[in-house]
Amino acid sequence: MLDRGTPEGRVSGPDPKRTSYGSFAAFHDVDGNGWALQEVTTRLPGW
Incomplete structure (x- = not known):
């Protein structure tokens, strides 16, 4: 399975x-x- 976060895994x-x-x-x-x-549906803490 490709990681969506890498250029090769983008869909x-x-x-x-x-x-x-x-x-x-x-x-x-x-x-x-x-x-x-x-x-962004939920902000990360501190932002």
Whole structure:
């Protein structure tokens, strides 16, 4: 089984377990800036 957290284990769609920080999307805008969006359902302690 591949680890979803590694480049080789990345798959399309949300994390099946919908864990916090488990789903993300990354893209570059027209100016070449890199962006990442991450689903957070429960914040980690201290944040």
